[in-house]
Amino acid sequence: GQSLEQPSEVTAVEGAIVQINCTYQTSGFYGLSWYQQHDGGAPTFLSYNALDGLEETGRFSSFLSRSDSYGYLLLQELQMKDSASYFCAVRSAGGSYIPTFGRGTSLIVHP
């Protein structure tokens, strides 16, 4: 089966940089996704990494190391609106369109 580990909560101040880690165990691996979910809202897609390295999209970046079964989401220039839950999800072999989600990290941004 698959399992993912991410911290349950991270706190930071406005303007800071925060990194949310995700480690995974899976039989076969296609890629790692990140989703953001505000309270009461639906998860929305942030990024997808299939290859090693850093992908940058504005203030958000996502990193993957396949050899370490590890990835992270980096949020820069934090804003209050970034307070949300962040989920990593692994797409693994054997279920080509079926991702497995982590339990989510609650990010709290303080003024």
Add this chain to the structure above:
Amino acid sequence: DVKVTQSSRYLVKRTGEKVFLECVQDMDHENMFWYRQDPGLGLRLIYFSYDVKMKEKGDIPEGYSVSREKKERFSLILESASTNQTSMYLCASTTSRQGVYEQYFGPGTRLTVT
């Protein structure tokens, strides 16, 4: 923009009732999913469908069934609702474009079973 809609945002049902949750997507996606989300447990897959009339069990299918008669519509059925099925239910559909795998989620249905 891709749109995934769910029939209700909030639903209150009684124990033993049969409950239907509807999901519709407008982007011709082959794959559709039903998840439930509970605090501290993340998103858990109930059922998914990769084509019309095709369905596969996810991690927690007990007490649920699904129907996919048309490509754009995926229904979740609670045969006899129980209080432990009180949860947020999320529908999603997927595309794969240029190697990027992205799921689109509906707004969710918060179901309370009393």
